[in-house]
Amino acid sequence: MDKAGNPSVLLSVVSPVYNGSAYLTPFLESVLHQTFRDFELIMVDDGSADESLEIIQTYQEKDACIRLIRQSHKGAGSARNVGFSQAKGQYIIFLDSDDWFKEDFFKIMIDRITKDQSDVVVCEFFIYNQQTGGQIRSIIPETGKRKIEKTDLALDLFTPSTWVKLYRTAFLKQNRLLFQEIPSCNDWSFVFASLACANKISVIREPLMYYRTQTSSSISSYRYKRTKDIVLAIKNLKHELKSRGLHSQYQAGFARKSVNHLVYEAFAGRRWTGIYVLIRNLLIVNDWAVYKAFVFKVIRYFGKRICKGFN
Template identity: 30%
Template sequence: MSAAPSISIIVPVYNVEKYLARCVDSILSQTHSDFELLLIDDGSTDGSGAICDRYAGRDDRIRVVHKENGGLSAARNSGIEIARGRYLGFVDSDDYVDADMYAHLYGIIEKEDADLAVCGYYDCYCDRPLRKNDPYYAVMGPQEALNLVFDGKISGVSACNKLYRSEIFDEIRYPQGKISEDAYVIVRILMKVRKVVVSSEQKYYYIHRNNSVTTSRFSRNQLDVIEAYQLNYKLVGEAFPESLQMAFGRLCWAHFIALDRMLLSHAEREFSREAKELVRFIRTHLREILRCGFLTRNRRLSAVVLACSFPLYRFLLNRYASKYMALNE
C-alpha cells in the first residue's frame, strides 16, 4: 500500500450529476496534491455513481464507495471509517473550492501546530452578490473558537470550511437521520482540540439551491436544529460554562429559525402544536432574549413583536421575506 496521504477529503454524493464534475474538478485542481479523495455514493439513482467511477479511473488518488442510501451523515461516517490521511476535510458535492484551499488550510494547521484549521467561505445565491470577509487571522483555544463559530460572522458550524486532525474523529460520528448534522457535533469536536487556527480568507463556495435543505418546504426534521442546540447548551454548560450565554443565544436563534421557516412555508396549521411550542418558548424567554448580545437588534425587536401579536409577526415576516432570508439563512 502506498504511503498515507496528508489529507483525506470526504465527499458524500447523492443525485448531484449536474454539479458533481465542478466539485470534483475543483478538488483535483488543488495546489496541495498530497491527498486522497473519497467519493461516497450514497445510493444515487441518477448518473452520479457512474461519474464517480469515471473520475476514479482517471486519477488514482480517488476511491469510490457505493452504498445504500443513508443520508449525508451516514455517507460522511463511511468516509471517516476508511480515511487514511493525517487530516480530514469535507466537501459537499454541490459545492466547490478554490484551488489553494487545502494548501492554505494545511499550511496554517502545520505552521501553528493546531488540531483544527478554519477558513472563510462564500454563501452563493443566484440573485445575490458574494460578500467579502474582513481580514482576520488568529490562533486560539477551544473556548474562543466556540465563541467564534457560534457567533457565525467569520465562520459558522459548517464542517466543510475546516481541516481536522484525524484523531478528533476517533470517537465522533455524525448523527444519522438528522439535518443540522454539523451543529450536533461542533461542541464535541471543540472539546477534543487544544489549539485552533482561524483565517477569514474565503476559499469555500457554499451553494444555496432552491431545492436544498435550507430552502425547501418546511418538514418536521427542520426541528432538528433545536434538538442540536439543546444538546449544545448542555455540553457547553459542562465544558465551556463561560460561553453559556452565547449557547443560550444560539438555542433562541434555533427556535426563531424553525418558526420562521415554518411560517414562510405557510405550514403553521399543519404543525400547529409545534408552532405553539416555538412561540411559547420565545415569549417565555423574552427578557433573556432582550438581554442577549448574541442576537441582533432586529431579532430582539422581532421577539417583542411576537410577544405582542403573532399575526403581526407573521405578516411582517412574509412582507420582508427576501430581506429576512438574506440576513438569517
C-alpha cells in the same frame, strides 16, 4: 505507510453524494486540480438514483486518489461517518459535492494547520447562487477592541458548516466526535462540539471556496422537518458538552447559539408560538436566565407579530 502497512496521505477529503449529478463534475474538477496533491478523495455514494455513481467512476478511472464507497440511502451524516472511518489522512475535511474551491484551497489550509499546530483551521468563503453571484462571508464579525474569549470563538462566531473547517484527524478520534445521523442539520452538533473541544483554532481571513446555496423553493419544502432536526441537534450538542464536562463553560454560548437558530427558523417558517415553546422546553433554567435579556431584545426589535407567541 500507516501501522497496518497501508499507504498513508497527509489529507483525507470526504464527500457524501446523493443525486448530485448536476454539480458533481465542477466539484470533482476543482478538487482534482488542487495545487496540493498529497490527498485522498473519499466519495461516499449514498444510494443515488441519478448519474452520480457513473460520474464518480469515470473520474476514478483517471485519478487513483479517488476512493468510492457505496451504501444505501442513509443521509449525509451517515455517509460522512462512513468516510471518516475509512480515512487514512493525518488531517481531514468534509466537503459538499455541489461546491467548488480555489486551486490553492488545500495548500493554504494545510500550511496553516501545520504551522500553528491547531486542532481546527477555518477559512472564509463565497456564497453563490444564480441570482446574486459571489459574496464574501466573514468568519468573525467586527468586534472592535473587545477581547474575544475562547467560549465566544467556539460557539458564537462560527457557522455550523464542515466545508470550511480542516481538522486534525487524531483530535476528532480522541474526542470521539461523529456526525448525527438525522436528515438535516447533521453537522450542527459535530461542528460546535469539535470547536468546544479544540485547544487551538486557527482562522484564515481569505475566502477559499464557493458555497452553492439552494433555491428558495427547495428550502421551504423541507422547513418543518428541518426545524425538528435543529431541535434534535441542539439537544445532542447539549449532551456532548455535558458528557465532556464543558457545559458550564459554554452554557451562555450554547444558549445564544440555540436561540439564534430557533429564532431564525421562526422567521423563515412563520411559526412564532411553536418555536417559543421549543426554546423554553429545550433550555434549562440557568441557560434561559443567561439569555433571556437577549431574547426579549430580539422580540422588541422585530415587532409585534412575534410578540404574540409570548402571550
